Amino acid sequence: MKVREQKPLIHNITNVVVTNFTANGLLALGASPVMAYAREEVAEMASLASAVVLNIGTLDNRIVESALLAGKAANAAGKSVVLDPVGAGATAYRTETARAIAREVKLAALRGNAAEIAHVIGESRDIKGVDAVAGDTDNVQLARRAALQLGCIVAVTGKDDVVSDGHSTYVISNGHPVLTQITGAGCLLSSVLGAFLAVGSDAPALAAAEALAFYGVAAEEAANHMKEPLPGSFQAVFLDQLASLTQERFEALAQIAKADKQ
Ligand code: ATP
Ligand code: TZP
Ligand code: MG
Ligand code: MG
Numbered sequence: 001m002k003v004r005e006q007k008p009l010i011h012n013i014t015n016v017v018v019t020n021f022t023a024n025g026l027l028a029l030g031a032s033p034v035m036a037y038a039r040e041e042v043a044e045m046a047s048l049a050s051a052v053v054l055n056i057g058t059l060d061n062r063i064v065e066s067a068l069l070a071g072k073a074a075n076a077a078g079k080s081v082v083l084d085p086v087g088a089g090a091t092a093y094r095t096e097t098a099r100a101i102a103r104e105v106k107l108a109a110l111r112g113n114a115a116e117i118a119h120v121i122g123e124s125r126d127i128k129g130v131d132a133v134a135g136d137t138d139n140v141q142l143a144r145r146a147a148l149q150l151g152c153i154v155a156v157t158g159k160d161d162v163v164s165d166g167h168s169t170y171v172i173s174n175g176h177p178v179l180t181q182i183t184g185a186g187c188l189l190s191s192v193l194g195a196f197l198a199v200g201s202d203a204p205a206l207a208a209a210e211a212l213a214f215y216g217v218a219a220e221e222a223a224n225h226m227k228e229p230l231p232g233s234f235q236a237v238f239l240d241q242l243a244s245l246t247q248e249r250f251e252a253l254a255q256i257a258k259a260d261k262q
Pocket of ligand 4: 086087112113186187
């Protein structure tokens, strides 16, 4: 696994809920996390890093300013930027901020639940705080539309995940329902996606699909190692699986299907 070999430095500007879980998850995966928020240093840190992950989970004006500075510095240095638009659609401030970042920063990837992605591209969907409300939305078409509109990879996650760059689209059917009981499962996934994009690929949309599948397989394996996958102990076993899942086991269990008509 290239992330374990290259140990990319991932600069996260994230929320106060998930900071520790994100850092530990990236370390378990084999990447190197750093959280840096001050406007005096974010551009420098973003240029040093292999990828920048921007997350608006607990935003305020200083964070937004830092996110824009870091995103633009990463663009100038040719580093990948991932945006997690946590809660876009829940409040006008979140929606506007996510759209402003997507407008002003050249994103490599946007990752969120269906409601968040829909709101970033000016559509509407039900959202409850930062959590999606289950519905029968067509996430394949949503991911395609969003990717074409924003000109980046879009990952719409939920029971099944969809990754699209507007041309190639993949459906990933790995994962485990207990992930919905862990705050930060999505936020950590956005940072894991940043790590997979940071190590470079000829086919970034496929690399993004592999990031989501790797995460989902690690969750399945963790649950299989437990008598009962309850949220508290699952978190620890899940981190263990991010660290120990082998390439062979991953390839045997990954469920990545191409959604495009052949
Ligand atoms: P939300 O706040 O709506 O839960 P999120 O940002 O936490 O969104 P999710 O969509 O929950 O992100 O995705 C995080 C991980 O959880 C992904 O790997 C996804 O595949 C997985 N996941 C989410 N729901 C399920 C489910 N019902 N069954 C299996 N895996 C799931
Ligand atoms: N409130 C603001 S950010 C946050 C909460 C609960 C964490 C959301 O994390 P995730 O990964 O979307 O579940
Ligand atoms: Mg969640
Ligand atoms: Mg989320």
